[in-house]
Amino acid sequence: MHEMTIAQSLINAVRAHAKRRQGERIVAVGLRLGELSGVDAEALKFGFDSLIKGTDLDPLELQIEHAPHRHRCPTCDREFDVIDYDVSCPQCGTSQTESISGDEIEIIYLEVED
Amino acid sequence: MRKRVSAKTKVLGENDRVAAELRSRFAKRKTLVLNLISAPGAGKTSLLEESLERFPSELRTAVLTGDIETDNDAARIARSGTPVKQITTRGSCHLNAQMVGRGLEKLGARDIDILFIENVGNLVCPASFDLGETSKIVVLSVTEGDDKPLKYPATFVKSRLVVINKIDLLPYVEFDLARAHENAKRVHPDIDILETSCKTGDGIETWIRWVVERLKAVRS
Ligand SMILES: Nc1nc2c(ncn2[C@@H]2O[C@H](COP(=O)(O)OP(=O)(O)OP(=O)(O)O)[C@@H](O)[C@H]2O)c(=O)[nH]1
Numbered sequence: 001m002h003e004m005t006i007a008q009s010l011i012n013a014v015r016a017h018a019k020r021r022q023g024e025r026i027v028a029v030g031l032r033l034g035e036l037s038g039v040d041a042e043a044l045k046f047g048f049d050s051l052i053k054g055t056d057l058d059p060l061e062l063q064i065e066h067a068p069h070r071h072r073c074p075t076c077d078r079e080f081d082v083i084d085y086d087v088s089c090p091q092c093g094t095s096q097t098e099s100i101s102g103d104e105i106e107i108i109y110l111e112v113e114d
Numbered sequence: 115m116r117k118r119v120s121a122k123t124k125v126l127g128e129n130d131r132v133a134a135e136l137r138s139r140f141a142k143r144k145t146l147v148l149n150l151i152s153a154p155g156a157g158k159t160s161l162l163e164e165s166l167e168r169f170p171s172e173l174r175t176a177v178l179t180g181d182i183e184t185d186n187d188a189a190r191i192a193r194s195g196t197p198v199k200q201i202t203t204r205g206s207c208h209l210n211a212q213m214v215g216r217g218l219e220k221l222g223a224r225d226i227d228i229l230f231i232e233n234v235g236n237l238v239c240p241a242s243f244d245l246g247e248t249s250k251i252v253v254l255s256v257t258e259g260d261d262k263p264l265k266y267p268a269t270f271v272k273s274r275l276v277v278i279n280k281i282d283l284l285p286y287v288e289f290d291l292a293r294a295h296e297n298a299k300r301v302h303p304d305i306d307i308l309e310t311s312c313k314t315g316d317g318i319e320t321w322i323r324w325v326v327e328r329l330k331a332v333r334s
């Protein structure tokens with residue numbers, strides 16, 4: 001599965017941050033995972049842990065935050081969570097709404113110790 | 115002392131950057147790029163084999179095919195006379211933007227009107243990797259089940275078209291066409307739907323017309 005590739009990219013990104021944070025130790029990384037990212041959180045965590053084990057980054061905790069699929073209505077500007085694939089605007093009912101988030105695979109924060 | 119610091123970083127940022135570069139290159143040359151995604155064996159290569167020779171002859175088509183190990187698909191497509199390059203992903207279950215960049219180099223400096231990218235047979239992983247394509251297309255065969263859109267919504271939400279293939283097999287399988295349409299529209303109300311058979315040729319003309327319409331949109 002591609003979770004291994006994504007775990008590796010995630011670790012590379014953490015390393016880039018570590019380089020810029022000399023003198024601090026990164027102990028946790030907070031990741032936002034969109035509902036439509038196509039990434040399985042369990043598999044990602046497993047891949048991440050096995051790639052980290054025994055390296056200089058160990059121990060490093062992966063904290064995953066799930067992000068819902070969100071749409072925006074161009075008619076009335078309302079932003080809303082898409083529940084059960086229903087993309088119609090809860091305010092005006094139009095089904096012509098646009099996706100604004102839900103496919104992110106994004107680091108949001110790091111927890112560091114100095 | 116332990117503290118939390120903000121660190122916004124896209125994990126696939128490097129892929130997205132290369133994909134954006136490709137997309138602007140394609141836009142400049144007005145190339146239509148279609149990224150074909152399906153479960154293994156749904157008929158991506160067959161659909162290309164059946165249609166490539168039937169596009170209007172003034173249109174220059176080309177194909178990049180991704181495969182984990184072999185180059186069978188490229189050999190099949192080459193028989194149509196269309197320029198084709200294989201991208202072997204060496205174990206990886208999806209194509210990424212860098213691989214497409216390298217594939218384009220292998221195709222050489224030629225003008226392309228329509229570039230088909232056959233992704234690795236997999237309905238999950240390719241959805242996460244932007245290849246700089248104009249549109250993603252998902253191929254669903256009737257031997258797979260009409261609930262696929264609900265099981266793999268990410269791929270269907272991101273696709274412009276679903277091609278329901280192997281409709282010649284409908285009498286032999288439990289696949290409800292109406293329900294497949296309903297499920298696809300449920301996860302993506304704007305999605306286009308075509309039905310094809312690469313065995314009988316049903317729907318292939320409609321598929322070609324759909325692609326040519328997309329090319330017109332890219333050119334206008
Ligand atoms: N009956 C029937 N068989 C089909 C049809 N389209 C493809 N096939 C058969 O399905 C098998 C797989 O087709 P391919 O075109 O190789 O599928 P693919 O999606 O390219 O497969 P991968 O690249 O391995 O993921 C082949 O044996 C085809 O002959 C169809 O419309 N009807």
Ligand SMILES: [Mg+2]
Nearest residue numbers: 158159187232
């Ligand atoms: Mg194939």
Ligand SMILES: [Zn+2]
Nearest residue numbers: 073076089092
């Ligand atoms: Zn509205």
